[in-house]
Amino acid sequence: MRKEIEDVIGSGRPPQLSDQKNLNYCVAVIHEVLRLGNISPTSLPHCVSKDVFYKGYKIPKDAIVMPMLDSVLSDESNFPNSHKFIPERFIDQDGHLVDVDKVMAFSIGKRNCLGESLARMELFLYLTSLVQRFELLPPEGEDPPSLDGIYGTTHSPLPFTFRVLSRNQ
Numbered sequence: 001m002r003k004e005i006e007d008v009i010g011s012g013r014p015p016q017l018s019d020q021k022n023l024n025y026c027v028a029v030i031h032e033v034l035r036l037g038n039i040s041p042t043s044l045p046h047c048v049s050k051d052v053f054y055k056g057y058k059i060p061k062d063a064i065v066m067p068m069l070d071s072v073l074s075d076e077s078n079f080p081n082s083h084k085f086i087p088e089r090f091i092d093q094d095g096h097l098v099d100v101d102k103v104m105a106f107s108i109g110k111r112n113c114l115g116e117s118l119a120r121m122e123l124f125l126y127l128t129s130l131v132q133r134f135e136l137l138p139p140e141g142e143d144p145p146s147l148d149g150i151y152g153t154t155h156s157p158l159p160f161t162f163r164v165l166s167r168n169q
């Protein structure tokens with residue numbers, strides 16, 4: 001990310017949304033963060049408005065359904081080595097973005113996340129600005145923190161510490 005930001009933007013101005021089309025690797029990292037971050041593992045409860053028959057099961061009218069986004073985001077057939085952080089899975093040989101639409105972290109359909117556009121803009125601007133100005137490292141002599149999290153309505157990271165070094169120093 002740092003090299004791409006340095007090549008495309010440099011350090012003379014902060015990243016802006018129009019830079020996104022030239023920062024494919026950064027966009028790939030954001031999708032891998034959304035996928036592994038698994039922020040809303042069970043989405044929100046929905047209800048079927050009529051009897052539904054699916055793979056031999058009857059889901060009766062008014063039943064509450066919890067869509068497991070978790071299972072989609074960790075699906076090995078779409079994301080091999082799904083437990084690993086591999087942003088390159090979203091970049092093809094020519095450097096183009098691929099498969100990013102498979103990351104349905106915001107769910108799909110009429111009632112998908114209302115804040116998706118805002119969240120995507122914030123993720124891009126916040127993360128690229130951080131990486132442009134700072135180097136983020138584990139504490140001296142320690143490994144990077146575990147990717148395991150605390151599972152719930154939202155999936156949050158385990159507590160961790162890290163060092164933030166200014167790139168200007």
Ligand code: HEM
Nearest residue numbers: 039040043044105106107108111112113114115116118119
């Ligand atoms: C990375 C950040 C976020 C993720 C992964 C996320 C994910 C989700 C998911 C999975 C749902 C359930 C969709 C469904 O029921 O099918 C949802 C709903 C919702 N989200 Fe987000 N969200 C994020 C950020 C935000 C932000 C920043 C806002 C507001 C500014 C927001 C507002 C909402 C609202 C209002 C709903 C309910 C939509 C409805 O029921 O019609 N979300 N979000």
